[in-house]
Each structure stands twice: as structure tokens, then as C-alpha cells.
Amino acid sequence: xxxxxxxxxxxxALFVDLDAIGHDTGARLLRHAPxxxxxAGFTSLMLDADPGAESFYRRQGAVRVGEVASESIPGxxxxxxxxxxxxxxxxxxxxxxxx
Numbered sequence: 792x793x794x795x796x797x798x799x800x801x802x803x804a805l806f807v808d809l810d811a812i813g814h815d816t817g818a819r820l821l822r823h824a825p826x827x828x829x830x831a832g833f834t835s836l837m838l839d840a841d842p843g844a845e846s847f848y849r850r851q852g853a854v855r856v857g858e859v860a861s862e863s864i865p866g867x868x869x870x871x872x873x874x875x876x877x878x879x880x881x882x883x884x885x886x887x888x889x890x
Contacts, residue, residue, distance in 0.1 A: 792824060797832035802874065821851050829876050836874040845870045 794803040802824060807817045828836055839859050840848050849855070853872035861867035
């Protein structure tokens with residue numbers, strides 16, 4: 792689901808069957824991505840979304856930052872979205888340097 796190298800990654804290959812749309816399946820899947828991404832050192836995730844899914848991602852906290860041409864459908868434009876991730880919590884006095 793995550794691609795790229797920190798600090799900016801890509802949310803890739805998150806798909807829900809048509810029958811599952813509207814049943815909170817996508818939101819449940821998406822809830823896990825920020826935790827995994829933050830643990831891996833990402834500070835943001837980009838996504839080239841299906842135009843029909845843009846409102847879903849925006850409700851989940853994504854912000855539209857541009858648009859990009861579809862690589863699979865000539866003439867189609869996809870909204871480009873960014874999720875800005877919270878920084879990982881470190882208790883006071885904790886060693887925050889990674890080895």
C-alpha cells in the first residue's frame with residue numbers, strides 16, 4: 792500500500808470492490824496507512840486518485856495539491872492529493888535518533 796522513500800511517499804494500490812463501496816471498507820483500510828507510514832519515516836503521502844474517489848479521500852484528510860494526466864486512459868485527468876502525516880509521538884526524554 793505504501794511506495795517510495797521517506798520523507799514523501801505514495802499511497803498506492805488501495806482499491807475496494809464496487810460492492811464494498813459505501814460500507815466503510817475503504818476508510819477502515821485507510822486508517823492503518825498513516826501509522827505504518829509514520830513508523831517508516833514518511834511525513835506525507837501522495838495519491839493520484841480516481842476522480843470519483845476524490846471526495847472520499849478529502850473526507851479522510853487529504854488535500855488536493857494538483858492534477859496529473861492518467862497513464863492508463865488518454866485525456867483523463869486525475870486529482871493529485873496529499874496526506875500530511877502527524878509526527879510520531881516520543882515521550883519526554885526518549886531517544887528520538889534512529890540507528
